[in-house]
Amino acid sequence: MNHxxxxxxxxxLRLAGLVVAVAGTGLLFLxxxxxxxxxxxxLIGWPTSELGTxxxxxxxxxxxxEYYARREADERATEHFRSAIRQEAPAIRDAVxxxxxxxxxGLKGIASDDTLDRIATNAIGLRxxxxxxxxxxxxxxxxxxxxxxxxxxxxxxxxxxxPWAAGPVRGHGSMFxxxxxxxxxxxxxxxxxxxxxxxxxxxxxELLRDPATTSAWYFEPHGSVKAESNDAFELEQLxxxxxxxxxxxxxxxxAQLYSVGLGKAAATGEEITLSYTCRVLVQRHGHLLYLDLxxxxxxxxxxxxxxQADIRYVNVLDYFASPDSSRVERSTDSAAAKTIxxxxxxxxxxxxxxxxxxxxxxxxxxxxxxxxxxxxKR
Numbered sequence: 001m002n003h004x005x006x007x008x009x010x011x012x013l014r015l016a017g018l019v020v021a022v023a024g025t026g027l028l029f030l031x032x033x034x035x036x037x038x039x040x041x042x043l044i045g046w047p048t049s050e051l052g053t054x055x056x057x058x059x060x061x062x063x064x065x066e067y068y069a070r071r072e073a074d075e076r077a078t079e080h081f082r083s084a085i086r087q088e089a090p091a092i093r094d095a096v097x098x099x100x101x102x103x104x105x106g107l108k109g110i111a112s113d114d115t116l117d118r119i120a121t122n123a124i125g126l127r128x129x130x131x132x133x134x135x136x137x138x139x140x141x142x143x144x145x146x147x148x149x150x151x152x153x154x155x156x157x158x159x160x161x162x163p164w165a166a167g168p169v170r171g172h173g174s175m176f177x178x179x180x181x182x183x184x185x186x187x188x189x190x191x192x193x194x195x196x197x198x199x200x201x202x203x204x205x206e207l208l209r210d211p212a213t214t215s216a217w218y219f220e221p222h223g224s225v226k227a228e229s230n231d232a233f234e235l236e237q238l239x240x241x242x243x244x245x246x247x248x249x250x251x252x253x254x255a256q257l258y259s260v261g262l263g264k265a266a267a268t269g270e271e272i273t274l275s276y277t278c279r280v281l282v283q284r285h286g287h288l289l290y291l292d293l294x295x296x297x298x299x300x301x302x303x304x305x306x307x308q309a310d311i312r313y314v315n316v317l318d319y320f321a322s323p324d325s326s327r328v329e330r331s332t333d334s335a336a337a338k339t340i341x342x343x344x345x346x347x348x349x350x351x352x353x354x355x356x357x358x359x360x361x362x363x364x365x366x367x368x369x370x371x372x373x374x375x376x377k378r
Contacts, residue, residue, distance in 0.1 A: 117142065144350045145296050149189035149211045152297045153271075156183045159289065159356075162308035164281060166231065170362055173222050174284040176309055180291075183275040188266045195258040195278070197233035199226065203255070208294070208351075215294070217280055228256045231281060238276035240265050290355045297348040307338045310361040314340055317355040322346050 117138070125134035157180065164175035190212065197217045198204050207216035219227040226232065228251040235258040238245050248259045265272050282289055291302060306314060318326045326344040331337060342354055 148296050148350060150186055150295055152293070152295045153185045154299045155293070155297050155301070157181065157291060157300075157302040159291070159302065159304045160308075161282070161289075161304070161306045161311070163284075163310070164231075167223075167225075170284075172285075175222075176282045176284050178280050178282050178289060179277065180280065181275065181277045183273065184297075185271050185273050186295075187269065187271050188262055188274075191262050191266045193238065193260045193262065193274075193276075195235050195260075197227050197256050197280075199228075199254040208292075213294075215278070215292075219281065220283075222283075225281065227254055228252065230256075232256075233281070234279045235260075236277045236279060238274070241273050284360065287358055287360075288355060290353055292353040293348055293350065295350055297352075299345055300348055301341070301343045302354055303342075304340045304356050305337060306340075306358070307336070309358075311338070311358045312361045312364045313359055315357045316340060316342055317357060318342060318344070319352045319354070320344055320346070320348055321352065322348070 121131075121134050121138045124138055125131040128134055128137075159181075160179045161176045162179075163169060164177050168174045193214045194212055195215045196207050196213060197219055198207065199219055199221055201218060204216055204218040207213045210216075217233050219232045221227065233256065235247055235249075238247060238260045240262050243263070243265075245260050245263060250257050250259075260276075262272070262274075289304075293300065304314065316328050320326060322344075324344070324346050326342055329341040329343075331339045340356070
């Protein structure tokens with residue numbers, strides 16, 4: 001089907017040819033009338049006959065050109081264009097692909113998110129030669145990274161363990177107090193940070209998936225200590241670019257919640273430095289402290305100080321999905337401060353983290369008295 005503008009052009013050309021032909025015919029009739037009518041004798045010197053013949057010929061040629069010559073000209077132009085496209089198609093294709101490969105921002109203006117997802121999936125599939133693996137891998141990447149509300153950078157964590165003075169030193173109910181300080185750089189997706197400590201395991205798992213929750217802790221009630229108690233969990237301070245922020249706390253049966261407004265610094269959209277300190281109770285005989293990274297992270301360092309805890313040795317388990325290994329450094333046996341440093345410079349996916357698993361000194365003493373072989377410190 002011809003384009004509307006082409007149809008309009010053809011109609012105007014035909015109308016112009018018809019008008020010119022009619023005008024030429026009129027002048028020919030006028031020339032004939034001049035020769036036979038005395039009252040028109042004053043027009044004998046006018047070239048009405050020649051002008052009429054010229055206009056009539058021009059009008060007829062215009063109509064003939066429209067029906068025949070222009071159609072052939074359009075067909076020749078179309079064929080020349082197709083030939084040029086076929087000849088230059090490889091060069092055009094390579095130029096487009098090179099442009100997208102080296103200037104990917106060009107894709108942003110012409111491709112939707114769904115199109116970009118298909119391009120990325122197909123590219124991964126070509127590289128790994130497995131389309132199903134590519135779909136699954138990219139789907140995980142999209143859910144964990146692309147749809148993440150924010151990304152952390154240069155995360156530094158320090159953890160200090162010491163016995164809980166309000167409970168038994170050993171046995172059932174004995175606890176460690178873990179004082180944990182976080183510091184990292186981020187462009188916040190929200191003007192409010194939220195922290196939670198809950199006793200319901202299902203609610204804890206739901207909070208882990210909630211992008212509005214910065215940190216969630218699960219606390220199993222022990223005696224008089226419940227999840228809503230300050231002894232179980234407390235957010236002690238939070239600062240933005242070194243400026244302390246007001247902390248709001250609410251509690252209900254089986255849970256306590258903290259919310260902190262980030263102030264004007266979060267509204268600018270620029271990267272800020274966040275730091276906060278929290279205190280949590282950890283079961284001494286649970287032998288485990290796990291630090292979770294809920295956001296995509298670039299650069300991570302954590303130091304555990306267990307000098308005041310009766311811990312014989314600590315094993316480290318990192319859950320970084322990367323071909324690179326983390327750095328683990330331990331203090332020497334002769335050092336007064338018993339510390340473990342874990343560092344990783346690469347990219348870390350959400351829900352990754354570091355687990356510290358310890359063996360207590362009194363457990364080793366009991367095994368030694370029972371004649372059980374005790375493994376060397378590692």
